[in-house]
Amino acid sequence: MTDAAREPVAADRGAAAPPPPRREDLTRWQVVWRQLPLLAVLVALWLFLWDHVDVLTVTTGVILAIVVTRTLYLPPVLLSGRFNPWRGLLLGFIMMYDVTVASIQVAARAVQPGWQPMNAIIAVQLLTRSDLVTTLTAEAITVVPGTVVVDIDRERGLLYLHAFATRSEADLEKATAHVLATEERIVLAIGTREQAAAVREARRQRKSQGRPQSETQPVEIPDREEDA
Structure with a gap:
């Protein structure tokens, strides 16, 4: 089994988004x-x-x-103070669907005669710099069989994960798009209003330009929330 390294899909298309509001600003x-x-x-x-x-x-x-x-000496966890019930339900249903489908796929691969696994370590540039969103995204990705987060670069907003059955460039793009789509759903469910608005705008621009999900650029978010 060979693991291949892959550079971040969006790392060379713009600087990462600024960090969320600091604790001392509140x-x-x-x-x-x-x-x-x-x-x-x-x-x-x-x-x-x-x-x-x-x-x-x-x-x-x-x-x-x-x-x-x-x-405890840990980065402060400041919740956004916002929750969208519909987006939260959608996030939960899609996660259950992903877990079910991935479980069937992994089980099928395990009993498929003559199948040779080929996996990869992928570095994905996340959309935001929120510690909470990053943590929830990593947990959501790891819960789905076939993908495991192996490292997080908090300063650069990078998520490194081990992806199962990545035999082609299309498989790598699909794994990257899955991570970014999961992060989008989390931001729209529990992120700040600024994060949600920035993610929606980035998604509109991506669709209008006909770019795939894996080519989403990090969003620009104000340093301080106006409605905090």
């Missing part, structure tokens, strides 16, 4: 509001671990969630 209440869903998830996880709900477990869960988000 007020204390804006930071708390954006981290509230993350705190709620951590508290819920704590309750699931204890399998018991009372005043003590809820209180300790809240305290631990605050400690984890405030003291």
Whole structure:
């Protein structure tokens, strides 16, 4: 089995998008509001671990969630404060469809007589620089059988993944387009208004110019949200 390296599809067509709004640009209440869903998830996880709900477990869960988000040396996770229910449902249904189809394809390849696998390591230039969007995109890609994210270049906005059954240039383009389409759906579901608007505009320009999904350029997003 031979792995082939592939350069980023969009790396040479423009600079990557600027980073999302910085934590220091937001007020204390804006930071708390954006981290509230993350705190709620951590508290819920704590309750699931204890399998018991009372005043003590809820209180300790809240305290631990605050400690984890405030003291651990990790990049701050600031949620956009926006969620599109329809786009969220669409994202979930498409992911379930992709997982089902990919599982059948991988299983069929595993029992196909005489089939020789040929895989590749692909570097994909993401559309945005959001840590949250990058993480969710990597998770969504890895969940689908046949693709595994092996590394992330956070500074350059690159996602490196191992793609299964990439025997031709068309297969490589298809794998790249799948990653970018997944990132688009995530941005439209939970990204900021600026990110969603920029992604829609980039998609309109790509379609008007007749370019494939794999040739989508990184979007330009303002450094600060006006509605934060």
